[in-house]
Amino acid sequence: MSSVLSERISRLQSSPVREILRAAGSGGLLSLAGGLPAEGTFPNFPGFPGGWTQYGTTEGELPLREEISKLLSGRGLDCPADRILVLNGSQQGLDLAAKLFVDRGTSVLCESPTYLAALQVFRLFGAELHGVPIGPQGPDPEALAMAVRKSSARLAYIVPTYQNPTGTVWSEAARVAMAHCADDEGIAVLEDDPYAEIGFGPTPPAPICSRIRRSSWIYLGSFSKSFVPGLRLGFLAASPDLIGHLERLKQAADLHSNRLSQALVLRDLRDPDRPSRIEGLRSEYRSRRDSFHESLKRHFPSAKWRRPEGGLFFWARLSRKLDLRDVFRSALEEGVAFLPGEHCHPGEAEPGWARLNFSHCSPDEADRALEILARMVAKAESGD
Amino acid sequence: MSSVLSERISRLQSSPVREILRAAGSGGLLSLAGGLPAEGTFPNFPGFPGGWTQYGTTEGELPLREEISKLLSGRGLDCPADRILVLNGSQQGLDLAAKLFVDRGTSVLCESPTYLAALQVFRLFGAELHGVPIGPQGPDPEALAMAVRKSSARLAYIVPTYQNPTGTVWSEAARVAMAHCADDEGIAVLEDDPYAEIGFGPTPPAPICSRIRRSSWIYLGSFSKSFVPGLRLGFLAASPDLIGHLERLKQAADLHSNRLSQALVLRDLRDPDRPSRIEGLRSEYRSRRDSFHESLKRHFPSAKWRRPEGGLFFWARLSRKLDLRDVFRSALEEGVAFLPGEHCHPGEAEPGWARLNFSHCSPDEADRALEILARMVAKAESGD
Numbered sequence: 001m002s003s004v005l006s007e008r009i010s011r012l013q014s015s016p017v018r019e020i021l022r023a024a025g026s027g028g029l030l031s032l033a034g035g036l037p038a039e040g041t042f043p044n045f046p047g048f049p050g051g052w053t054q055y056g057t058t059e060g061e062l063p064l065r066e067e068i069s070k071l072l073s074g075r076g077l078d079c080p081a082d083r084i085l086v087l088n089g090s091q092q093g094l095d096l097a098a099k100l101f102v103d104r105g106t107s108v109l110c111e112s113p114t115y116l117a118a119l120q121v122f123r124l125f126g127a128e129l130h131g132v133p134i135g136p137q138g139p140d141p142e143a144l145a146m147a148v149r150k151s152s153a154r155l156a157y158i159v160p161t162y163q164n165p166t167g168t169v170w171s172e173a174a175r176v177a178m179a180h181c182a183d184d185e186g187i188a189v190l191e192d193d194p195y196a197e198i199g200f201g202p203t204p205p206a207p208i209c210s211r212i213r214r215s216s217w218i219y220l221g222s223f224s225k226s227f228v229p230g231l232r233l234g235f236l237a238a239s240p241d242l243i244g245h246l247e248r249l250k251q252a253a254d255l256h257s258n259r260l261s262q263a264l265v266l267r268d269l270r271d272p273d274r275p276s277r278i279e280g281l282r283s284e285y286r287s288r289r290d291s292f293h294e295s296l297k298r299h300f301p302s303a304k305w306r307r308p309e310g311g312l313f314f315w316a317r318l319s320r321k322l323d324l325r326d327v328f329r330s331a332l333e334e335g336v337a338f339l340p341g342e343h344c345h346p347g348e349a350e351p352g353w354a355r356l357n358f359s360h361c362s363p364d365e366a367d368r369a370l371e372i373l374a375r376m377v378a379k380a381e382s383g384d
Numbered sequence: 385m386s387s388v389l390s391e392r393i394s395r396l397q398s399s400p401v402r403e404i405l406r407a408a409g410s411g412g413l414l415s416l417a418g419g420l421p422a423e424g425t426f427p428n429f430p431g432f433p434g435g436w437t438q439y440g441t442t443e444g445e446l447p448l449r450e451e452i453s454k455l456l457s458g459r460g461l462d463c464p465a466d467r468i469l470v471l472n473g474s475q476q477g478l479d480l481a482a483k484l485f486v487d488r489g490t491s492v493l494c495e496s497p498t499y500l501a502a503l504q505v506f507r508l509f510g511a512e513l514h515g516v517p518i519g520p521q522g523p524d525p526e527a528l529a530m531a532v533r534k535s536s537a538r539l540a541y542i543v544p545t546y547q548n549p550t551g552t553v554w555s556e557a558a559r560v561a562m563a564h565c566a567d568d569e570g571i572a573v574l575e576d577d578p579y580a581e582i583g584f585g586p587t588p589p590a591p592i593c594s595r596i597r598r599s600s601w602i603y604l605g606s607f608s609k610s611f612v613p614g615l616r617l618g619f620l621a622a623s624p625d626l627i628g629h630l631e632r633l634k635q636a637a638d639l640h641s642n643r644l645s646q647a648l649v650l651r652d653l654r655d656p657d658r659p660s661r662i663e664g665l666r667s668e669y670r671s672r673r674d675s676f677h678e679s680l681k682r683h684f685p686s687a688k689w690r691r692p693e694g695g696l697f698f699w700a701r702l703s704r705k706l707d708l709r710d711v712f713r714s715a716l717e718e719g720v721a722f723l724p725g726e727h728c729h730p731g732e733a734e735p736g737w738a739r740l741n742f743s744h745c746s747p748d749e750a751d752r753a754l755e756i757l758a759r760m761v762a763k764a765e766s767g768d
Contacts, residue, residue, distance in 0.1 A: 030753035033721040035696050036744040042612050055613040088472050092638045121636045229439040230643035252505045254476045258642050259614035312419050337417040360420035369414035
């Protein structure tokens with residue numbers, strides 16, 4: 001077993017019943033083993049393929065995993081269906097990865113700033129988080145290599161494409177450096193890629209996981225941004241040494257993901273109109289981003305930000321001195337919510353940054369929200 | 385904070401974004417905070433109420449939780465909707481409870497035998513499991529009290545109604561004893577009740593959680609047996625001191641449960657024909673149980689079992705000397721699967737018991753399976 005795994009993995013057992021169900025899937029078995037209800041008792045629903053109302057397999061439906069495998073090939077990541085696991089949203093991948101890697105005191109490397117719900121999960125499991133600063137092209141390759149060595153991290157959690165919260169796309173050089181670090185130092189990589197299909201500019205470089213040769217890796221994907229969040233469906237792809245552990249962890253966590261959502265996502269992935277639907281989505285979000293950019297210029301003429309090439313957020317420095325957590329409450333009283341950037345850092349934060357979502361509000365609403373926010377920041381800066 | 389909680393709970397933080405989303409649910413807020421996609425971009429599905437395609441709340445849809453609250457009242461457990469959490473199947477409740485209570489070395493009391501996937505989860509988190517033997521009426525009240533004191537357990541995991549695997553219904557006296565033990569010794573109770581609606585005899589006594597006055601408790605319920613397993617939806621109800629922690633743990637695990645499944649379960653719970661559908665289900669399973677009982681008598685004339693009054697299993701001693709794990713492989717080669725009872729014990733097991741599901745195979749298939757199994761047991765006993 002790889003030395004990067006958590007202590008609890010030595011106690012991870014597969015359920016004999018689930019193993020039997022899997023065997024039974026090949027047909028002909030008379031099974032008194034599981035606790036399966038009689039299929040004749042289930043009501044019918046539109047969109048549910050025959051038999052999918054029954055309990056399913058932990059790894060998820062094979063046809064869906066095959067479509068996901070094709071989707072990943074298109075992104076430059078070759079991974080067969082048997083190393084793909086369907087998840088109850090990609091957030092579940094963070095929970096499984098934390099269980100797989102993190103004991104109390106385990107060192108985990110991440111970007112600073114990063115996705116705050118990932119910080120929440122890793123902290124829950126007792127990780128010591130080490131942040132690597134993110135520039136316009138991702139981390140500085142030498143600083144990254146140094147941080148990996150100094151932190152003795154088991155795991156690097158990264159969002160290299162349309163990063164949350166900064167929108168950054170890691171350069172080719174930063175990606176290569178991360179992959180080399182992983183292979184050379186034996187650190188595992190958890191690459192979170194929920195916005196892969198929400199890009200407005202040139203195609204981003206291939207995932208970092210596609211460049212790893214020896215080390216362990218997990219790649220997380222989502223259908224919440226490109227399809228329907230309420231269906232709560234995501235997936236992971238993983239290196240051969242990890243996939244079995246991840247499947248058993250998923251089994252222990254919730255047996256399997258709901259099959260109706262799987263059926264609907266499968267239908268979408270096979271829909272010949274999907275590429276044009278995704279293009280429409282990009283075009284809509286590109287236009288919202290551009291409006292938001294204009295509104296920011298109008299209401300925050302002296303603030304600092306970069307226009308993101310994908311994802312759902314602007315990362316903007318709205319003030320050079322304020323801790324925005326103090327502005328948060330007054331803005332909320334005026335009916336405006338935003339995310340103070342201080343929450344997104346594993347450690348010390350430069351003050352005054354905010355994560356601002358541009359996808360949900362209409363352009364008019366967003367403009368009004370930014371106008372109010374600018375007023376609240378100005379008021380706080382003047383010490384009023 | 386209660387002293388029964390795990391060490392990791394001291395590090396459990398709520399996501400500020402989720403808190404904001406909850407506030408935004410009350411309307412009128414201009415939110416730049418979350419990462420919500422634009423609702424106009426979602427395709428429509430039949431059965432999805434307006435707006436439910438978007439990300440949802442961690443706790444689950446309020447109308448659904450209100451219906452679950454009514455369902456629980458009918459079982460004798462009064463719990464308001466704000467102490468109910470919708471889960472990705474009741475199995476997820478075991479994962480959340482393990483996170484909430486179990487550090488490495490934490491003592492957990494359970495029945496012996498018990499639900500094997502619960503053993504799997506608690507072992508993963510490092511629990512020391514202490515089994516209490518289960519008789520025809522549940523545990524002996526004095527032995528139970530003694531075990532609670534001797535084990536210094538933080539948590540008791542129990543399935544007191546149509547127990548898995550034995551089918552046992554704990555008596556009134558055993559239930560009262562468990563509740564008193566919990567209140568007197570400060571042990572938390574995790575009551576798993578997936579088969580509540582799958583009873584064939586008299587109405588079982590009210591849940592143990594309804595009798596607890598001071599101690600902490602969690603009650604788990606499922607829609608997999610009474611509705612559709614493929615929808616993967618269950619729920620928990622909890623004492624006031626635990627519900628906030630459980631909601632944050634769910635948030636960290638997968639943000640929320642899929643909303644299409646929630647919509648379908650809600651529609652079923654409100655369906656005026658539901659009681660007659662459930663009555664039909666019971667009648668179908670009662671008849672399968674009775675056929676199975678006859679088949680057992682026919683093929684295992686000298687075996688020992690009790691005819692279960694609910695649930696999906698017979699628990700039968702098929703041999704007085706064999707470890708049935710050794711019969712498992714030969715039976716599988718003949719096309720029959722069953723669960724060797726040895727898997728269901730936290731510690732030492734009396735040999736020769738099997739858990740036999742009667743709900744999934746047709747009566748004819750079950751008869752054929754038992755005939756083959758009897759042959760395999762006889763062959764193994766004769767040492768052939």
